[in-house]
Amino acid sequence: MLKRNWPVAALIALLVAGLVAPLATGASPAGFYVEVVLGGLMAGVLYSLVALGFVLIFKASGVFNFAQGAMVLFAALSVARMAEVMPWWLAALLAVAIMVALAWLIERLVLRPLVNQEAIALLMATLGVTYFLDGFGQTVWGSDIYEINLGIAKEPVMVLDRLFQGGILVNKEDFVAAVAAAALVAGLALFFQKTPTGRALRAVADDHQAAQSIGIPLNRIWVIVWSVAGVVALVAGVIWGAKLGVQFSISQVALKALPVVILGGFTSVPGAIVGGLIIGVGEKLAEVFLGPVLVKAFDLAGGGIENWFAYMLALLFLLVRPEGLFGEKHIDRV
């Protein structure tokens, strides 16, 4: 058992070592290290949210939804522009309705006609939805950079200055966002585990045919799943937009969610969450601490690690554990 799993064990050991190395070697003061980790966790929560959207849809319909990032952008744009004429929470509620309507339209116009088609056809269809949403969002809402103001102070606050020398700077908005995201994830988990509809969703994810035979209507389940994915996208969009402004580059966040789902496993909700956090923290630590080491050792320019770190990690995982940390191992009967 252990013998066969040594590459995985080695990878995880490397990961853990990498996470604690800066602290253990005394390369950074404890306070600064904690700050970097917190920053990473914040980014990680957002990755988790986007990845969660991917996983939900993949589990329930076997579709790899390339449009998840575009949905994040579209939702954020809707909230930002509507919030100009009404309170932001009302805008957010309306945006929820828009995302549900969108889910319904996608089920009607894209999924239903393509039922029982090859996975690649569905992937291409979601690629089409991506470009449509990117473009249509800008047509309707405009293509500038917009703000979402949640009315929470953005100034960092100094906390724990007794425990660490110099204290830790925490942004209150970040903190609220992280709590909101965590609450959403917990709520979804309960919904999936404890309600009849959640049970039906899991049933469809496990076996389409059997689910139909006991009278679960696939079409309705798809609308619900895409709606939930839309709402998750909305929350991610609002948090991201409040932090960095709503702009086209949000759509690219989706690409960061890819390594996250590879790391966590395509079919695992906890995997999406843990994967997002690992990648968020990992890339921040790599950027801050690994960069200078590389500069010193190889006389490089350093920097930019944040951009490729996640993908390299995902590549390593694909090599040694393709099903991800929590994914289901596929064993085909021969």
Added chain:
Amino acid sequence: MQHARRIGEPILTVEGVSLSFGGVRALQNVSFDVREHEIRAIIGPNGAGKSSMLNVINGVYHPQDGRITFAGKVRHQVDPHEAAERGIARTFQSLALFKGMSVLDNIMTGRNLKMRANLLLQALRIGPALREEIEHRAVVERIIDFLEIQAHRKTPVGRLPYGLQKRVDLARALALEPRVLLLDEPMAGMNLEEKQDMCRFILDVNDQFGTTIVLIEHDMSVVMDISDRVVVLDYGRKIADGTPDAVRADQAVIDAYLGVSH
């Protein structure tokens, strides 16, 4: 719940059903009926079209020709979930359980159709939604007792041995409280003891709930013991129909099973 096993009027009638996949003619002009409360078997050698017949009744396949009357309503095409709504439940030959879910959750999904509370109430677990959950749980517990799987309630189905998984499959179908229960090779791959258990459960379901049962089976001896009437298919055609004794003595059936030069 004491039903005297009174066999009633036909509840399901299949008339002139033909089904082909491209050039392969899976069913050709097959007709038979199933009476209320009876145990009706469909048997035949490999590739005779037994599973196709079941899939037509259940709405997975849509026949090119023929019609099916269920509970007085004629229909040409249905979807599986419509069939379930109208009271037709089924089990699967190669298990199609929700492997990641517990035994209890698997069987509870069978009650989904009967749940009426809306999504919001469900999410908050209040009022009607909670009452409903408790009611349905009681029904499911009765089924669990009935099929003697109490000890495995919380076990993920994927971890159970094959014979027990088959029982969970049956339990999930029973949770729909169907009028007609379709069993696709319920004894396939079982050892003798498991087969005897399954036979007992099938007879008990029929006896205590009055459920009409249509079962496909490979193993002739099992079928002959528990069925009221038997349809025999061979190469997609019906070659015999009648009581087990009549069918057993039928020359066409003997030929189909033992093989003769045509």
